[in-house]
Amino acid sequence: MQHSRPDSPHTLGADLRALRKSRGLTLSDMAEGLGRSVGWLSQVERDISEPSITDLRAFAALLDVSVSMLFRHEAAPAHEAGFVVRAQTRRPIGSQVAGLVEELLSPDLTDDFEMVHSTFQPHSRIKDPVSRPTQEVGYIVSGRLEIEIKGTTHEVHPGDSFRIRGEAFRWANPFDDPAVAIWVIAPPVY
Structure with a gap:
């Protein structure tokens, strides 16, 4: 189980939630499409659980995005996270x-x-x-x-x-x- 830390921001859950909502999917719709539980999906969206690469591929297919979009890239320094993209x-x-x-x-x-x-x-x-x-x-x-x-x-x-x-x-x-x-x-x- 992984929790967000201020010095290592994780936005995968927030991105997944935003993509889900932009497609008009509920937590139940998404969980069913992934073959996973609503509880697990909720934890992923809150950055409490981290999905596997297989899960990321399933998310990408369901949301019609590239898998690379879901990979974490170099983290921004804590004071820039959410504000600056280098x-x-x-x-x-x-x-x-x-x-x-x-x-x-x-x-x-x-x-x-x-x-x-x-x-x-x-x-x-x-x-x-x-x-x-x-x-x-x-x-x-x-x-x-x-x-x-x-x-x-x-x-x-x-x-x-x-x-x-x-x-x-x-x-x-x-x-x-x-x-x-x-x-x-x-x-x-x-």
Whole structure:
């Protein structure tokens, strides 16, 4: 049994609870999907029990996130935990398919939104449109990106931003340089 210590913050339980809630799942729904008891799941969400790697794989599959999203990375110093995310300690998220590399900028998933650093590799694209029950705003930091929202394609440049409110979208970077964007997504999906 493991308890949170102030000098070693554990946010896995909080992240799992936030992901569960963002998917509209109750403790009972999640426990049933995992084949585990509600009591065990409650302890995991409160960081009292630590799930095994097999459990993490089951959580990832049920919540539709990558297993790497659930792994703990370098812990922040106690005075920064929950407030600061250093560039070298960002958590990779998403599946990194189609040339997209995403990192979580938010300290955890307990807010009503999440911030994501996205790098779209040159000549990459997502084939099928994505539609999710979120509101999202993207801001282009560098490079250029084509973003198709509700069937209309827009070429966005550094300093440009765009909004998606549940519409089907897809992206492409047909250019020779990577495109970097900052995304704010509500509610958290990773």
